[in-house]
Amino acid sequence: MSETYVPSTYIPPTGAVVPRLDLKTLKVGDEVPKLVRRGDLQHWNRYAAVNHEFAGHHMDDGVAIHEGFEAAIGMGPFIHALLHQMLREWVGEDVGRVAKVGMQSRRPWHRGRTLTQGGKVTAIREEGDEIVISVDVWGDDDQGQRLIIGEAEVAVPK
16 A cells, blocks of 8 residues: 655645645744635535534525524534634644634624635744644635634644
């Protein structure tokens, strides 16, 4: 059995190339490669199916409007999961791990809007056999509204 080839970049199903974290050049202030997702019912329905989260305001504009939103809204846990995806793609699951992710919602992600999530390295420290990288994370919609803020940590072996 041959060894698995591990590229220096990750190519997710979207086809976009995501640069991997490079400890040799990493410094405070560096940005995490952004993750961009369009808010549509197909993606939300798949997430809802797996998590049994078929609340009307996530699937039906009429229900969401009745509840005071401008359109159907994305699920908070789905937005949180996308932060995990962004960090996993950057650190490389074959190399490191996502140690923690905390998120606070500020505004809803409305259907039809594009969510762009990113992060910035705020600290790098050694902890046991690992290097832990602290990151401020965020998510904005395509109208420039900040939807979520948070903090995360990824860890890689020394």
